[in-house]
Amino acid sequence: MNISVEGLSMTYKGGTTALAGVDLEIGSGMFGLLGPNGAGKTTLMRILVTLMKPTGGSVRVNDLDLQKNRREIRSMLGYLPQEFRFFSKLTTWEFLDYVTRLAGLKEAKKRTKAVGEMLEQVGLYDVRDRLANKLSGGMKRRLGIAQALIGEPKIIVVDEPTTGLDPEERIRFRNLLADMGQKDIAIILSTHIVGDISSTCHNMALLDRGRVVFRGSPDGLIEKARGRAWKIRALDSELEEIKTTFPVISTVPADDGWEVHVVADDTGRWPGEEVEPDLEHAYVYFMENQPEN
Numbered sequence: 412m413n414i415s416v417e418g419l420s421m422t423y424k425g426g427t428t429a430l431a432g433v434d435l436e437i438g439s440g441m442f443g444l445l446g447p448n449g450a451g452k453t454t455l456m457r458i459l460v461t462l463m464k465p466t467g468g469s470v471r472v473n474d475l476d477l478q479k480n481r482r483e484i485r486s487m488l489g490y491l492p493q494e495f496r497f498f499s500k501l502t503t504w505e506f507l508d509y510v511t512r513l514a515g516l517k518e519a520k521k522r523t524k525a526v527g528e529m530l531e532q533v534g535l536y537d538v539r540d541r542l543a544n545k546l547s548g549g550m551k552r553r554l555g556i557a558q559a560l561i562g563e564p565k566i567i568v569v570d571e572p573t574t575g576l577d578p579e580e581r582i583r584f585r586n587l588l589a590d591m592g593q594k595d596i597a598i599i600l601s602t603h604i605v606g607d608i609s610s611t612c613h614n615m616a617l618l619d620r621g622r623v624v625f626r627g628s629p630d631g632l633i634e635k636a637r638g639r640a641w642k643i644r645a646l647d648s649e650l651e652e653i654k655t656t657f658p659v660i661s662t663v664p665a666d667d668g669w670e671v672h673v674v675a676d677d678t679g680r681w682p683g684e685e686v687e688p689d690l691e692h693a694y695v696y697f698m699e700n701q702p703e704n
Contacts, residue, residue: 412472412473413436413438413471414566420467430455430621431621439597440613442600443600444599445602445616450603450621451618453570456490456492461488472566487564488565490568491556493571495555501543503530504540506543510558510561515562529557533553553580556588565595565596567597567598569600571602585611609689619698632693640685641674641686643671643684644667654671658696658699660695
């Protein structure tokens, strides 16, 4: 599977530019699209799943052109939008059965088998007779990924999938996506949550103000923060000044004040201990050092 994005741009009525010449190559496996809110991630996702037409550029899926072969590409897609909705009067089973019909599986026995197996896979089989709108937030997201996977798509696009989930549900969701990523399909995970990328993706892109500002592996981005991640021991009286001086990653109470993790080229007048950076350090440092234009 290969998705080639070349010079993709999107300008809305009124002149707001959401994408400005995006170039990406996405292959099989898990691909992470990271960036702050408003970076253009959702616009890009909506274009890739044929819900929106760009104002410029092109997208090719293998040998298919997104604009000329929309029907064929749609048949290959599974999509979990940021705001996932369903019919409130349908049970969990009924909703997924309906989606399976839309995916083209008409034979009742095969459909029953597919729905049952998918509900087992996402951990919803025991609540198959519960109304979908009565599920917990985490269960609704699992139902969302089930409807994205049920037609055995070759491309799965998930937009901000773990927003609002508790830590246990977030881990469950990441593991489910990681398992799917072992197959010969492309999974595009769009998020502003760094942990979703670091735990699941080997390849990623960083989007900022409609432009790709980094493309590579999470480890490659982390290297850009090496020597720039620090731990500062701070007194209560110093904490606020440190927060206004540096981008702060975390603040943890200590016996004699605070242990503050920051990113910077150096810590100036505050003695700092260099620490091993992770993707969150790298993301914050990289974004803080992006040019304004």
